[in-house]
Amino acid sequence: MSTVTDPIADLLARVRNAATAQKTEMFVPYSKIKAEIVRILKDEGYITDYSVDTEAAHPRIKITNKIANRTSAITGLKRVSRPGLRRYVGAQEIPRVLGGMGVSILSTPRGILSGREAKKQNVGGELLAYVW
Numbered sequence: 001m002s003t004v005t006d007p008i009a010d011l012l013a014r015v016r017n018a019a020t021a022q023k024t025e026m027f028v029p030y031s032k033i034k035a036e037i038v039r040i041l042k043d044e045g046y047i048t049d050y051s052v053d054t055e056a057a058h059p060r061i062k063i064t065n066k067i068a069n070r071t072s073a074i075t076g077l078k079r080v081s082r083p084g085l086r087r088y089v090g091a092q093e094i095p096r097v098l099g100g101m102g103v104s105i106l107s108t109p110r111g112i113l114s115g116r117e118a119k120k121q122n123v124g125g126e127l128l129a130y131v132w
Helices: 007-020 032-043 115-120
Strands: 025-029 047-053 060-065 077-079 103-108 111-114 125-131
Touching: 007 025, 007 032, 007 060, 007 077, 007 125, 025 032, 032 047, 032 060, 032 103, 032 111, 032 125, 103 115, 111 115
Parallel strands: none
Antiparallel strands: 025 060, 047 060, 077 125, 103 111, 103 125
């Protein structure tokens, strides 16, 4: 079994590939940070549902993709901060994605938050990804 150097980029790639292929369900290996990112995707309406399956030898997250009119709700994902180049933003510098139509995901001292929640709580952090 190979190790993944950037598990968040792996999660985003799997979600992007499933959305492009119009798959209704996908599985990703479980970690706390991945579960929080998927929770934000559900709260923002990009996926229908998710569940954590801890029964197997290796826990995994089952994600149900939201498909409407034969297209996925997710049209794009972009990893911003990566292991080779971290990107941090202050509370006043949180970018708007697609003029407010997308969402940014941040890792803050208060946990993984969407850009709107981080602005509301006036907290900055590491800019993980953009979703639109």
